[in-house]
Amino acid sequence: MIKIWIIYHTKHGNCKSACENLKRILCEKFDVSIGDVANIKPEVVAKDSPHLLIVGSRIIIGSPDKKVKKFVNKLGSNLKNPISKAATLYTHSLEWDSEYAKMARILEDNKIVKEVLPEILNIKMVKTKGPAEPNQDKNINAFAEKVAEYIIK
Numbered sequence: 001m002i003k004i005w006i007i008y009h010t011k012h013g014n015c016k017s018a019c020e021n022l023k024r025i026l027c028e029k030f031d032v033s034i035g036d037v038a039n040i041k042p043e044v045v046a047k048d049s050p051h052l053l054i055v056g057s058r059i060i061i062g063s064p065d066k067k068v069k070k071f072v073n074k075l076g077s078n079l080k081n082p083i084s085k086a087a088t089l090y091t092h093s094l095e096w097d098s099e100y101a102k103m104a105r106i107l108e109d110n111k112i113v114k115e116v117l118p119e120i121l122n123i124k125m126v127k128t129k130g131p132a133e134p135n136q137d138k139n140i141n142a143f144a145e146k147v148a149e150y151i152i153k
């Protein structure tokens with residue numbers, strides 16, 4: 001079964017909840033592991049050699065969370081070969097700015113992954129701490145479908 005790892009960091013639980021919803025959908029077809037970067041070791045993810053990595057991050061001062069950036073860089077230094085594919089998602093509370101989506105470049109430029117799904121999932125919060133704006137399930141479902149198509153392409 002194709003292996004996927006979903007890694008994320010969360011302060012108020014919204015990024016965790018989006019990633020867990022994504023996992024629930026994807027694990028019907030794939031072998032999916034999930035973890036908060038605060039609780040897992042990059043070595044564990046590297047050892048699994050996932051075919052696809054999903055990276056979830058909250059946006060802090062216009063950029064993905066430092067903890068997630070640090071984790072993916074450590075993951076990169078533990079890999080024998082880059083992970084084939086990746087997909088990225090973000091939680092944020094201000095109007096979405098495409099400049100926020102820096103994770104794809106970090107993953108590709110540092111050769112942590114070979115390629116990244118161009119479509120991203122961005123989930124807007126009603127307030128800084130959440131909750132997410134209504135009807136996110138539809139967006140998460142649509143993103144999961146795109147990821148599923150991308151992984152077998």
Ligand SMILES: Cc1cc2nc3c(=O)[nH]c(=O)nc-3n(C[C@H](O)[C@H](O)[C@H](O)COP(=O)(O)O)c2cc1C
Nearest residue numbers: 010011012013014015058059061062091092093094
């Ligand atoms: C110090 C700080 C800076 C933030 N900067 C931004 C920002 O630049 N743009 C934005 O849209 N949201 C920003 N936010 C809102 C966070 O993205 C939001 O709290 C987070 O996505 C919620 O996710 P979580 O529940 O997983 O922690 C900021 C929040 C904090 C606490």
